[in-house]
Each structure stands twice: as C-alpha cells, then as structure tokens.
Amino acid sequence: MAALAAGKGAFREEEGTGGDAAAPQPHAPTSAPGARLSRLPLARVKALVKADPDVTLAGQEAIFILARAAELFVETIAKDAYCCAQQGKRKTLQRRDLDNAIEAVDEFAFLEGTLD
16 A cells, blocks of 8 residues: 655555565656746847847747747757767867758758858
8 A cells, every 4th residue: 555655745655565665756846946947048038039120029928939949949950060070070069060960951941051
C-alpha cells in the first residue's frame, strides 16, 4: 500500500509490504521560483517591435512569443552552423559556417544575401 508522506507530497511504500522497492523521489518543479521564461530581455524585444512604424500595439503575450521565436531561431541556426564547423573539424563558429548553414538548409533561404 502506498501512503502519502507527511508534508512531502510524495508517495512511499509502507513498511511491512515485503518489497525492497526504493521510495519514489518527489519530482523537481519544472521551473524554479524566479526563473525566467525567456532568455532574451523582453524590454529590448518590445523596443525593437515598437521601432517598426507598421506596429501600433503589441501585447505582452505577443512580445513574449516573438522573444521565444527569436530564441528558437537563433538556437536552430547556431546548431546548423555548428554542424558545418564540425565538418571542417573545428569547434569554433565562424561567419562562413553561418553562410554554409544558410545555403544548406532550405528554411534559411530567406537569409541568402543578408550576411554580405
């Protein structure tokens, strides 16, 4: 039988059940108190959005989504550029690695010619 551990919120086996099973450990929270949901500064993202004359209003949710999308974009292109660096037997990213990643991956076709 399982019983609720006092004050812990985790289940553990009661003594005398005949099993040597280890007690399950309580799960760590997915986000620590005070942890940031976005790595990019939202104030900076908001300033960039407001710099566009076509944008009149931008809610906090939109700013957060734009920041998260930018993080994912940078992560993706960095990983692809790192693969190009590894093919050259290097661990350091260089500009030519970004150029190679842009040329090699169809999703980055919109960036062709921007790094000149």
